[in-house]
Amino acid sequence: MKRALVRSALGVVAIGALLAALIAWLNLRGEDPLTPDAAAPASADQIARGAYLSRAGNCMGCHTERGGAAYAGGRGVPTPFGTVFAPNLTPDKTSGLGDWTAAEFWRALHNGRARDGRLLYPAFPYPNYTRITRADSDAIFAYLRSLPAVAQANRAHTLPFPFDQQAALAVWRALYFRPAQPEVDASRGADWNRGAYLVEGLGHCNACHASRNALGATATPLDLAGGLIPVQNWYAPSLTSPHEAGVAEWRDEQVVTLLKTGVSPRGAVMGPMSEVASGSTQYLSELDLHAMTIYLKALQPPTTESPPVSPRSSTAAGTGPGAKLYDQHCAGCHGDQGEGVPGVYPALAGNRAVVMQTPANVVHLVLEGGFPPATAGNPRPYGMPPFATVLSTDEVAQLLTHIRSSWGNQGAAVSALDVTRFRGVSAR
Amino acid sequence: MIRALLRGLLSGSMALATAAHAAPRVKDTMAQRLLACTGCHGAQGRAASDGYYPRIAGKPAGYLFNQLLSFRDGRRQYTLMANLLAPLTDDYLREIAAHFSQLELPYPPPQAATADADVLTRGEALVTRGDAALRVPACIQCHGAGLMGVAPGVPALIGMPRDYLNAQLGAWRAGSRHAMAPDCMAEVAKKLAPGDISALSQWLAAQPVPAGAKPATALPAPPPLPCGGAPARGPESPR
Numbered sequence: 031m032k033r034a035l036v037r038s039a040l041g042v043v044a045i046g047a048l049l050a051a052l053i054a055w056l057n058l059r060g061e062d063p064l065t066p067d068a069a070a071p072a073s074a075d076q077i078a079r080g081a082y083l084s085r086a087g088n089c090m091g092c093h094t095e096r097g098g099a100a101y102a103g104g105r106g107v108p109t110p111f112g113t114v115f116a117p118n119l120t121p122d123k124t125s126g127l128g129d130w131t132a133a134e135f136w137r138a139l140h141n142g143r144a145r146d147g148r149l150l151y152p153a154f155p156y157p158n159y160t161r162i163t164r165a166d167s168d169a170i171f172a173y174l175r176s177l178p179a180v181a182q183a184n185r186a187h188t189l190p191f192p193f194d195q196q197a198a199l200a201v202w203r204a205l206y207f208r209p210a211q212p213e214v215d216a217s218r219g220a221d222w223n224r225g226a227y228l229v230e231g232l233g234h235c236n237a238c239h240a241s242r243n244a245l246g247a248t249a250t251p252l253d254l255a256g257g258l259i260p261v262q263n264w265y266a267p268s269l270t271s272p273h274e275a276g277v278a279e280w281r282d283e284q285v286v287t288l289l290k291t292g293v294s295p296r297g298a299v300m301g302p303m304s305e306v307a308s309g310s311t312q313y314l315s316e317l318d319l320h321a322m323t324i325y326l327k328a329l330q331p332p333t334t335e336s337p338p339v340s341p342r343s344s345t346a347a348g349t350g351p352g353a354k355l356y357d358q359h360c361a362g363c364h365g366d367q368g369e370g371v372p373g374v375y376p377a378l379a380g381n382r383a384v385v386m387q388t389p390a391n392v393v394h395l396v397l398e399g400g401f402p403p404a405t406a407g408n409p410r411p412y413g414m415p416p417f418a419t420v421l422s423t424d425e426v427a428q429l430l431t432h433i434r435s436s437w438g439n440q441g442a443a444v445s446a447l448d449v450t451r452f453r454g455v456s457a458r
Numbered sequence: 459m460i461r462a463l464l465r466g467l468l469s470g471s472m473a474l475a476t477a478a479h480a481a482p483r484v485k486d487t488m489a490q491r492l493l494a495c496t497g498c499h500g501a502q503g504r505a506a507s508d509g510y511y512p513r514i515a516g517k518p519a520g521y522l523f524n525q526l527l528s529f530r531d532g533r534r535q536y537t538l539m540a541n542l543l544a545p546l547t548d549d550y551l552r553e554i555a556a557h558f559s560q561l562e563l564p565y566p567p568p569q570a571a572t573a574d575a576d577v578l579t580r581g582e583a584l585v586t587r588g589d590a591a592l593r594v595p596a597c598i599q600c601h602g603a604g605l606m607g608v609a610p611g612v613p614a615l616i617g618m619p620r621d622y623l624n625a626q627l628g629a630w631r632a633g634s635r636h637a638m639a640p641d642c643m644a645e646v647a648k649k650l651a652p653g654d655i656s657a658l659s660q661w662l663a664a665q666p667v668p669a670g671a672k673p674a675t676a677l678p679a680p681p682p683l684p685c686g687g688a689p690a691r692g693p694e695s696p697r
Contacts, residue, residue, distance in 0.1 A: 096540075097531025292545075304545035363484070363493070371484045398538060399494050403545035410550055412490065415497025416538050419511075 053204040057149065060209030061141050064133045072172030080173025083166050086318070087159070087232040088310035092116040102126075102180040107153040108261035109246060112189035114153035122179040127171075135171040136164055141209055149199045151187065152207065152246070158234035160210045161227070206247040218328075225325025228318060229254075233310070238266035238302065239275075254329060258390060263452055264301045265390040270329045273382055277326050285323040286316065291407030297376055297383060298402040298411075301394060308403035352432025355425055359417065360433075368437045374412050378433050385434050385441030392433070393444065393452040396426050423449045488557040494542060495554070503558045505566065505619070512622045515561040518673045520610025522555035524638065524687045533636040565617045565667035573660040577653075581661025584654060585615075592649045595682040597658075600642075602674040605665065609673045611688030620663035627655040638686030645683060 093116045095104035103118035118126040134145045142156035143149055150156060192198045214223050229235050240248040241257035256268030267274035277285045280296055288294035289311035299307045363375045370377030378384050384392055399416035426449045434441030484490055496503055498511045505513035514522060528534040530543035571578055588596035597615055601607055607614040629635035630647035637643055
């Protein structure tokens, strides 16, 4: 009896040890030995290429605090598990990359491990960055090393137990992370492959444009089927669906223009995507934007579902309290028939962003207003006022229900509850 | 001949450009672009009726620019403003500040004071003479004898609602509003008791703005405190 107990206890311990060893192995696979840096200093060309690639990856977006020194870290990325703070990437010896080698930087991007061996949180999108080339990693590193060193201590993440544990992260990585190589699909052209490299890798588009499971993991870097951005509660629309933000029907130059300037004849970027256009895509070359366009246009819808039609309200245009509110507050810019003004005020009639299944973004827009990003191609954007201070929750719901069901629009009604979910606006 | 041809070509291309940009209903003006601001700050930025959103029309350009930077960059806390300004560049913010600063619009009548005479006396004393014991300078020493501010960096103190003045002085005192270092207003507000703030707001909000009043162009004497937001060198250089 006693012996049987000991034996089963030993068995449990052995299985536990095996599991731990498996998890440890899964966390270390695909790592290259850390080699010392080449003696030759980085060339000006390499640094310039690194600067460009850093824009493509929008590194600054997270690694710069609002109003803070560029790349000195400090910005918090809110997640459902707590806030992860981006560290200092300037060459400061104590808090930045001063003592890092190119191999250690590569290991962080490719394997998600810090210089001291700690596992990194995937709020740093290494599940995407693992697909970039060593040469690009080295160029980004050379660029970061060329920045002025800023002594700014890193902030500790505010993650509760067990999410603050390396062991928990190791389990997560064993389940969801696998180092990858940049892949070339020989059946596709060079443009498509370059686009895939930028969208799936450096651009980490699916960090927002995909849904996440209960443990915060996306399916694959290929999943661009849309998702609600945790905590911010903006919906990053599907890039594969013709009913959301798929661009298969767009002309190439319309996609390029949207990414380059933030506005296009087919619509403008707003909300969190503003930051992507102003901090990243506006700086990309026409060639790279064209390549991304080729890739995005080739994304096939996973299913050919019919447009989401579920009008719970049959308010005809021109009647009801929503119509009155529209005439009073919106028609001046967006037109009596929701026709908008090309290039300035988006049309609301037939606008898929308006009728999308989740009303998250239109609720945000009505409550908070906003400007498209000021970019070199659109330096003086036209703005929309916030209505959070003007309209009640019920009024916002009535107004949006009207807009989503008028002029041929067939979006579902918006309830006061929908509006309440987004009313407590948080800083982006 | 060649010159005439060139001229013809040029005017032709300009006509094309104009045609391409012609948009119905919408004027290519700053006022049209900035309807996002006047929704809360009142028509043309002359203040909203709710007594909170302040007037922005006619304030000195440097002051407005510094406030826009501060909201965008986190020195001033108001989420709606921060999110609105997040995607905008320094250049555009400078242009926005210049637009509102150049508007010359009539001011609303002053708010009748609701406080007792001794409170108003205290308010007036702080404004015009300061409080040597508290080491608080007089408001007029920085904001000008007419209290209309001093271009480009110092704002007017009259022509604004009492609630707004109370909220701002309170925020400075509590450390939730910041200006560029050295933050002179934080230093001053922290020396004021809540009663002093109320006295100041009561008196200031009750002062009429004379017709055609504008910010002063210079102070008669150097300011008593160094101020990051209103240095002799002008507003903060772009990031």
